Amino acid sequence: xxxxxxxxxxxxxxxxxxxxxxxxxxxxxxxxxxxxxxxxxxxxxxxxxxxxxxxxxxxxxxxxxxxxxxxxxxxxxxxxxxx
Amino acid sequence: xxxxxxxxxxxxxxxxxxxxxxxxxxxxxxxxxxxxxxxxxxxxxxxxxxxxxxxxxxxxxxxxxxxxxxxxxxxxxxxxxxxxxxxxxxxxxxxxxxxxxxxxxxxxxxxxxxxxxxxxxxxxxxxxxxxxxxxxxxxxxxxxxxxxxxxxxxxxxxxxxxxxxxxxxxxxxxxxxxxxxxxxxxxxxxxxxxxxxxxxxxxxxxxxxxxxxxxxxxxxxxxxxxxxxxxxxx
Numbered sequence: 001x002x003x004x005x006x007x008x009x010x011x012x013x014x015x016x017x018x019x020x021x022x023x024x025x026x027x028x029x030x031x032x033x034x035x036x037x038x039x040x041x042x043x044x045x046x047x048x049x050x051x052x053x054x055x056x057x058x059x060x061x062x063x064x065x066x067x068x069x070x071x072x073x074x075x076x077x078x079x080x081x082x083x
Numbered sequence: 084x085x086x087x088x089x090x091x092x093x094x095x096x097x098x099x100x101x102x103x104x105x106x107x108x109x110x111x112x113x114x115x116x117x118x119x120x121x122x123x124x125x126x127x128x129x130x131x132x133x134x135x136x137x138x139x140x141x142x143x144x145x146x147x148x149x150x151x152x153x154x155x156x157x158x159x160x161x162x163x164x165x166x167x168x169x170x171x172x173x174x175x176x177x178x179x180x181x182x183x184x185x186x187x188x189x190x191x192x193x194x195x196x197x198x199x200x201x202x203x204x205x206x207x208x209x210x211x212x213x214x215x216x217x218x219x220x221x222x223x224x225x226x227x228x229x230x231x232x233x234x235x236x237x238x239x240x241x242x243x244x245x246x247x248x249x250x251x252x253x254x255x256x257x258x259x260x261x262x263x264x265x266x267x268x269x270x271x272x273x274x275x276x277x278x279x280x281x282x283x284x285x286x287x288x289x290x291x292x293x294x295x296x297x298x299x300x301x302x303x304x305x306x307x308x309x310x311x312x313x314x315x316x317x
Binding site: 016017019020023068069071073074 | 141142145149177178183184185187188189190191192230232233234257
């Protein structure tokens, strides 16, 4: 049995308006940042999973994303195994 | 007999007593149902009131959906029983997949606490049965995540099937199609962002909420929308 550190990033799906990202983007010129566009705000979760192998760890976290961490109506989740 | 309305209380719910008072003022009976309950007993309607269920952690309604009571609410809804989610309750119903779509942060990223005008655009829901189409009501909103969002396909289906129940007159939060309330295919599950229980007396600025809650009690008291099931009269 291994222990895998996993990063889950949850983002609003393409086409879903992101008022938070848009507001951050609008603030940038006033702070002197130029050339930064298409900001999308999201959430990140770091977690540890006990699983026999990486494939099983990924499967469990994918299910966790589908049932809880992301709302599939408006959000997509990306799962990365860190180590 | 007076219709019995169950008012579900999650940790963090804060509008339950307003709903109880409104229901009793209209001649109904109301009882609080703690979220850990696994059955609803004999009820004619269920209301999921507003507040911050489970602290709104992760997303509003995301954790509440896993509360034990939601299994019983699901069953009640499947049996055709009227279920109304107000504000946070609407968010819980979308997370529980009892209603389509999702409630996003308001356009403009501000918490909105204000009177709104809404128009009744469907009378095929438990909350608007018998209410004149096109009737305009003044009912307050009080939310940060009330911006109704759904896929183009879902929005088309809602419009085609008369499942958009209420629309804002002057969209306060960016909701798609000015949507303030939607219902499921059966019309028995309804979610709305405005708070009808806070518009029950002219002293509160409006008594128009009684139109909606009155319609709910009338629906609950009859069996017009309720599919035959053991706990309801034929």
